[in-house]
Amino acid sequence: MGSLKAHEVARFLVRPDITEGIFLAYGPDSGLVRETAQRLIKQLSGDDPESASVVTLDGSEVDADPSILAVEARTMSLFGGKRIVRVRGASKSIVMTLTELRDDAGGAAIVLEAGNLTPKDALRALVEAAKLGRALPCYPDSDETLQLLIRESFNQQGIRVDADVVTTLREILGNDREITRRELEKLSLYAAKSKVLTREDVLLLCADNGMLVIDAILDATGGGHAERLELALNRALSSGVDPQRLLAMATMHFASLRRWRTEVDTGKSPRMVLDSSRPKPHFSRASGLEQQLRLWSDSALATASERILQATGESRRRPALADPILRRALLAICIMAASH
Structure with a gap:
């Protein structure tokens, strides 16, 4: 069977067990799908990538003329290197053509990029069943995989990062691998000379992509500012920030x-409590957090926490409705805070 688990894809990309046939990168994370295809093509090109012949086709081209895929796959490389055909936006319309190439690709590698496919999808089923076929699922990064990616990226560049850089970036970045890579490249370029990166x-450099937006969501909610909350939520969700995150x-x-x-209730001032907190909240949020500590009682905070817990459970049971569950x-x- 040519089906891999999501956690097996990274290992496969380092050492593919086949070098010809049909490879299908698919999943909801389009950035990760593209990156997976690019890494695979680089690996399949071998020690002399310049001699490889890589042809890129758009899915609409192949839909209009399915025979073009077979022609490109069976055309000999001009310089005798690896023949690789990449198809972006592949769909089940090319299944008939792929059926002809499934058992004999003539030494070529056909690398397909597709969206999120169900197990019953004809394209995915064909690749998974093929002897010379490998289906590579590309799902959004988890906390663990994203943090590992961040650390590896900076380690490769010899950049030393402060202890809170990784967690800060995890809070900023969404789950689109392409956006993540772009931000990491920007930060690496920024720290290329100093070799040091701070929070x-x-x-x-990156706050526009999430961290300040997330802080704005939290502070608008806790401070009872409904209009600010709506604006911040729209910005975060349109940028691909995960509602469950x-x-x-x-x-x-x-x-x-x-x-x-609890500390304020013992007689300490909100400012004193925040100043002694570890880790200490960022100075830009101090006044807003002080206001929230004055607005909320312990019992009201317990009610709010329970409401979030219920929403979290509901969003996991009904992921398609995660956005409206979060907003509600x-x-x-926010209305509770405004009424205090």
Whole structure:
């Protein structure tokens, strides 16, 4: 069988067990699909990539003339190198042509890029069943894989990062691999001479992609600012920030507020509590967090935390409705804050 698990793809890209046939990179993360195809093509090109013949076709071209795929796959490389045919936006319309090439690709590698395919999809089923076929699922990064990617990227460039850089970047970045790579390349270029990267550098260069937006969502929710909340949510979700990650961040935020509120209830001032907190909140949020500590009682924070917990469970059971579930929960909590 030519089906790989998502966690097996990275190892396969380093050492593919076949070098010809049909390779299908598919999944909801289009950036990761493209990166997977590019890495595979680089690996298949061998020690002399310049001699490889790589032809790129658009899915619409192949749909209009399916025979073009077979012609390109069976055309001999001018310089005798590896023949690789890449098809972007592949769909099940090319299944008939691929059926002819499934058992004899003539030494060529056909690398297909597709969206999220179900197990019953004809294209995926054909590749998984082929002896010379490998289906490579590309799903959004988890916390673990994203943090590993961040560390490896900076280690390869010899860049030393402060302890909170990785966690800050994880909070900023969404789950689109292409955007992640672009941001990491930007940061590596910025730190190319100094070989040092701080949290302040990350916020300066990447905040527009998420961190400040996430902070804005949390502070608008806790501070009772409905209009600000709507704007920040629209910005974050349109940038590909995972709704479940926002719910997780909200859980952490209200857990922190509740912990700090307990100290305030012993007689300490909100500013004193925040100044002694470790890790200390970023100075830009200090006044907003002080306001939230004055607005919320412990019992109200417990109610808000329970509401977020319920929304988190519901979003996991019904992932297609994660966006509206997130919006409804945070707006309800925002209204609670505004009524205090």
